[in-house]
Amino acid sequence: MARKTTPAKTAVVTIAAWTIGFLIFFPILWIIILSFKTEGDAIKSPLQVLTSGWTLHSYAEVQTRSNYALHFWNSVILSLGSTVLALVIAIPAAWAMAFVPGKRTKDLLMWMLSTKMMPAVGVLVPMYLLFRDFGLLDSRIGLVVVLTLINLPIVIWMLYTYFKEIPGEILEAARMDGAGLKSEILYVLTPMAVPGIASTLLLNIILAWNEAFWTLQLTTKNAAPLTQFIASYSSPEGLFYAKLSAASTMAIAPILILGWFSQKQLVRGLTFGAVK
Amino acid sequence: MATEQSRTAARLMVSPAVILLFLWMIVPLGMTIYFSFLRYNLLMPGMESWAGFDNYYYFLAQPAFTSALINTLLLVGGVLLITVVGGIALALLLDQPFKGQGVVRVMVIAPFFVMPTVSALVWKNMFMNPVNGIFAHIAKAIGVQPFDFLSHAPLASIILIVAWSWLPFATLILLTALQSLDREQMEAAEMDGANWINRFVYLVLPHLTRSITVVVLIQTIFLLSVFAEILVTTNGGPGTASTNLPYLVYAQSLLNFDVGGGSAGGIIAVILANIVAFFLMRMIGKNLET
Amino acid sequence: MGQISLSSVTKTFGDVTVIPPLDLQINDGEFVVFVGPSGCGKSTLLRLIAGLEDISSGQIMIDGKDATDAAPAERRLAMVFQSYALYPHMSVRKNIAFPLKMAKIPQAEQDKKVENAARILNLTNYLDRRPGQLSGGQRQRVAIGRAIVREPAAFLFDEPLSNLDASLRVTMRQEISELHQSLKTTMIYVTHDQVEAMTMADKIVVLNAGNIEQVGSPLELYHHPRNLFVAGFIGSPKMNFVTGAEAARHGCATLGVRPEHLEVTADGPWQGVIGLAEHLGSDTFLKVQVEGVGDLTVRVAGEQGLHHGQTIRLTPPADKLYRFDKGGLAIGGAA
Ligand SMILES: Nc1ncnc2c1ncn2[C@@H]1O[C@H](COP(=O)(O)OP(=O)(O)O)[C@@H](O)[C@H]1O
Numbered sequence: 036m037a038r039k040t041t042p043a044k045t046a047v048v049t050i051a052a053w054t055i056g057f058l059i060f061f062p063i064l065w066i067i068i069l070s071f072k073t074e075g076d077a078i079k080s081p082l083q084v085l086t087s088g089w090t091l092h093s094y095a096e097v098q099t100r101s102n103y104a105l106h107f108w109n110s111v112i113l114s115l116g117s118t119v120l121a122l123v124i125a126i127p128a129a130w131a132m133a134f135v136p137g138k139r140t141k142d143l144l145m146w147m148l149s150t151k152m153m154p155a156v157g158v159l160v161p162m163y164l165l166f167r168d169f170g171l172l173d174s175r176i177g178l179v180v181v182l183t184l185i186n187l188p189i190v191i192w193m194l195y196t197y198f199k200e201i202p203g204e205i206l207e208a209a210r211m212d213g214a215g216l217k218s219e220i221l222y223v224l225t226p227m228a229v230p231g232i233a234s235t236l237l238l239n240i241i242l243a244w245n246e247a248f249w250t251l252q253l254t255t256k257n258a259a260p261l262t263q264f265i266a267s268y269s270s271p272e273g274l275f276y277a278k279l280s281a282a283s284t285m286a287i288a289p290i291l292i293l294g295w296f297s298q299k300q301l302v303r304g305l306t307f308g309a310v311k
Numbered sequence: 312m313a314t315e316q317s318r319t320a321a322r323l324m325v326s327p328a329v330i331l332l333f334l335w336m337i338v339p340l341g342m343t344i345y346f347s348f349l350r351y352n353l354l355m356p357g358m359e360s361w362a363g364f365d366n367y368y369y370f371l372a373q374p375a376f377t378s379a380l381i382n383t384l385l386l387v388g389g390v391l392l393i394t395v396v397g398g399i400a401l402a403l404l405l406d407q408p409f410k411g412q413g414v415v416r417v418m419v420i421a422p423f424f425v426m427p428t429v430s431a432l433v434w435k436n437m438f439m440n441p442v443n444g445i446f447a448h449i450a451k452a453i454g455v456q457p458f459d460f461l462s463h464a465p466l467a468s469i470i471l472i473v474a475w476s477w478l479p480f481a482t483l484i485l486l487t488a489l490q491s492l493d494r495e496q497m498e499a500a501e502m503d504g505a506n507w508i509n510r511f512v513y514l515v516l517p518h519l520t521r522s523i524t525v526v527v528l529i530q531t532i533f534l535l536s537v538f539a540e541i542l543v544t545t546n547g548g549p550g551t552a553s554t555n556l557p558y559l560v561y562a563q564s565l566l567n568f569d570v571g572g573g574s575a576g577g578i579i580a581v582i583l584a585n586i587v588a589f590f591l592m593r594m595i596g597k598n599l600e601t
Numbered sequence: 602m603g604q605i606s607l608s609s610v611t612k613t614f615g616d617v618t619v620i621p622p623l624d625l626q627i628n629d630g631e632f633v634v635f636v637g638p639s640g641c642g643k644s645t646l647l648r649l650i651a652g653l654e655d656i657s658s659g660q661i662m663i664d665g666k667d668a669t670d671a672a673p674a675e676r677r678l679a680m681v682f683q684s685y686a687l688y689p690h691m692s693v694r695k696n697i698a699f700p701l702k703m704a705k706i707p708q709a710e711q712d713k714k715v716e717n718a719a720r721i722l723n724l725t726n727y728l729d730r731r732p733g734q735l736s737g738g739q740r741q742r743v744a745i746g747r748a749i750v751r752e753p754a755a756f757l758f759d760e761p762l763s764n765l766d767a768s769l770r771v772t773m774r775q776e777i778s779e780l781h782q783s784l785k786t787t788m789i790y791v792t793h794d795q796v797e798a799m800t801m802a803d804k805i806v807v808l809n810a811g812n813i814e815q816v817g818s819p820l821e822l823y824h825h826p827r828n829l830f831v832a833g834f835i836g837s838p839k840m841n842f843v844t845g846a847e848a849a850r851h852g853c854a855t856l857g858v859r860p861e862h863l864e865v866t867a868d869g870p871w872q873g874v875i876g877l878a879e880h881l882g883s884d885t886f887l888k889v890q891v892e893g894v895g896d897l898t899v900r901v902a903g904e905q906g907l908h909h910g911q912t913i914r915l916t917p918p919a920d921k922l923y924r925f926d927k928g929g930l931a932i933g934g935a936a
């Protein structure tokens with residue numbers, strides 16, 4: 036586009052954008068900085084913090100004191116497990132709705148999405164009691180099931196919007212070529228939908244990784260993912276800035292990195308296919 | 312592509328999802344409804360008895376309910392206002408050509424990837440803490456009394472924290488929409504003598520309507536059940552100053568062990584969410600179908 | 602092998618009837634073209650034969666066996682789609698081999714058949730490319746390759762050339778005809794372009810709003826159109842239709858004259874002014890406003906220096922006039 040942009044205007048835009056971007060990012064940057072400080076330095080005024088020495092002490096401390104590895108592993112299992120499970124259930128459903136639409140397909144989709152409208156507290160008590168009675172409290176398996184169910188509508192919706200874009204003729208060609216339903220989905224649909232499935236997968240992993248209602252209510256120790264692990268730092272005796280920062284950095288780093296690398300796929304995922 | 316065979320297959324393939332979601336909706340919700348009519352306390356197992364509408368009455372009559380309801384609406388409304396207005400402004404800014412767009416974009420998106428417990432704790436301790444927080448340090452540097460955000464403006468503080476987490480989402484969607492705006496249309500308007508305010512009001516804003524709708528819908532779903540941020544910052548306090556509906560239900564059922572009362576609260580939360588959902592869906596229906 | 606017969610086949614979508622009861626017999630080895638304007642139900646009919654849609658009533662027989670309820674894969678038919686419908690994530694080789702893989706043919710035999718098809722279709726050098734890296738004509742050939750390796754009972758083509766540019770269309774048209782001559786397999790070919798129909802078909806089926814207007818060889822349709830619709834559809838430029846007093850003089854409601862049959866003469870009975878002259882070099886097309894007759898298109902061979910505004914006289918060919926009654930049916934064929 037041949038727009039007239041004066042150097043002055045460009046300079047103002049550049050400065051404004053960088054300043055605002057920096058301010059928004061600052062809290063994250065700050066905990067990364069604090070995580071490399073000693074506890075004593077971490078509570079000093081910002082300028083003093085920046086000029087003080089650097090150390091890896093807090094990271095070592097976090098691991099020895101609170102078993103970061105276990106919680107990290109729990110987060111991985113919960114987010115991956117629930118995402119894969121949701122995909123396995125959602126891919127056939129989205130296939131059916133996208134390629135064999137009936138009169139009520141739209142209503143069905145709306146209904147699925149509306150289950151997402153049910154606030155979690157509405158079912159907190161029975162879920163808690165069910166988990167208690169079945170011995171699922173603080174177990175990974177129970178939580179995987181819950182996380183699968185709460186994200187299932189979104190996964191189906193996203194896949195549906197992606198599948199809608201695949202021309203039906205290609206699937207018909209496969210059918211003419213003698214592919215059964217299984218081959219059609221396995222060899223033709225799925226590979227073509229890989230970008231869509233990937234961004235669904237990414238978004239769902241992020242949502243599950245950061246889910247902080249059920250993970251806080253239904254876990255305490257053994258199955259606790261990083262959300263719960265960090266929450267334990269809210270108690271007053273846990274108030275050590277450097278250690279809290281190190282723990283936080285480790286809790287958000289995997290997703291932050293994953294998110295940054297997959298920005299492009301995420302943008303479409305985030306908009307749930309509604310904005311192109 | 313619709314033969315009887317493929318229709319049968321389709322029915323088989325949606326059914327697992329439908330059945331699971333149906334069970335997920337109906338079983339726990341049915342239990343919540345049932346519990347809400349019982350006098351049921353976890354500390355006194357085996358003492359359940361029929362309570363009629365007592366639980367609803369007590370839940371609604373407590374002063375905490377009204378304030379929780381208001382807090383919930385303020386929280387949702389406040390965050391939506393900040394993120395939509397801020398998101399539009401930020402999207403307009405980032406849509407301009409400037410050096411380092413990619414880097415700035417990455418910085419702006421980052422908060423979305425931060426889990427609620429981390430963002431809440433970071434803001435609470437590193438920023439809002441009246442002794443060691445950065446805001447306190449700045450206040451001292453310019454010679455003002457540090458402000459204890461979470462004690463004196465707990466709800467506003469939580470709104471700020473939650474808005475920080477959601478601003479990237481709004482910005483990203485609005486920016487994507489903005490980039491699909493037809494440049495020639497803008498140039499035509501410019502030729503027609505429309506200044507930038509006119510162009511914004513008559514071209515940009517209508518173009519963004521659909522994405523604003525998406526932002527409002529999706530954020531509302533998540534904002535109605537904000538929980539972790541409150542749990543780790545204020546525990547709903549001081550008093551009930553920052554208690555929203557989810558937190559109130561949680562406190563009643565799992566802190567006070569009053570299953571009956573908590574369940575009644577849960578049902579009320581569901582009803583309220585449905586009222587909101589009804590209006591949202593109508594709005595979406597209008598904006599998304601076309 | 603490759604005999605298809607439809608009896609009383611109908612198709613309705615909801616309350617809309619797209620195909621009213623229809624009977625059709627397609628013989629083994631025939632090249633049959635379904636031709637008709639857009640939206641007349643050609644694709645629907647082809648998809649009913651393919652089994653991609655259920656028929657609402659009637660019966661489809663393939664090689665003497667009832668195939669009415671058979672799944673697409675069981676009918677031994679191969680289809681080439683308008684959009685080619687190539688699998689974008691597979692190489693050309695994998696695309697062509699896909700039906701063989703589905704039929705669990707041993708790998709060695711698959712390779713042989715794919716190589717063979719690639720040789721016939723000049724695709725040997727492109728076997729390891731993806732469809733996205735090919736030109737339109739090459740994609741078209743891949744789609745055909747995927748169809749021929751299966752050695753189907755019949756090929757179904759749905760407007761396969763409509764996405765190609767004009768010169769490529771001519772080349773591919775000839776290639777498909779040659780393919781038919783060497784394979785001798787039944788082909789059913791759908792198009793809205795009457796030139797394709799005329800040049801390729803053994804038998805043309807003219808469709809209009811789901812109805813068969815006429816079935817016959819290209820020249821039969823050209824010389825003996827059964828009604829106004831077929832007369833207007835077959836032949837290019839379109840046949841001129843004259844109504845009113847001039848038609849009545851010939852004892853019909855509508856008189857048809859093909860542009861190529863009109864002659865420019867010094868003393869013809871029809872006199873008119875040239876409104877537009879299109880000079881193609883080989884031919885000249887004239888739009889002539891004839892008094893008492895109406896606007897006529899005239900095709901003159903070569904270049905005769907005729908131009909806009911000139912007054913000329915035309916002679917209608919006495920032996921090549923088409924006459925139609927009030928209902929649009931031809932009267933006694935071409936006179
Ligand atoms: N799945 C469908 N549902 C409803 N109507 C359809 C469907 N498929 C085709 N039609 C209708 O049937 C008619 C014939 O379509 P089609 O066979 O595609 O025409 P053609 O290929 O001759 O252009 C059209 O009017 C079209 O709108």
Ligand SMILES: [Mg+2]
Nearest residue numbers: 643644645760
């Ligand atoms: Mg068609």
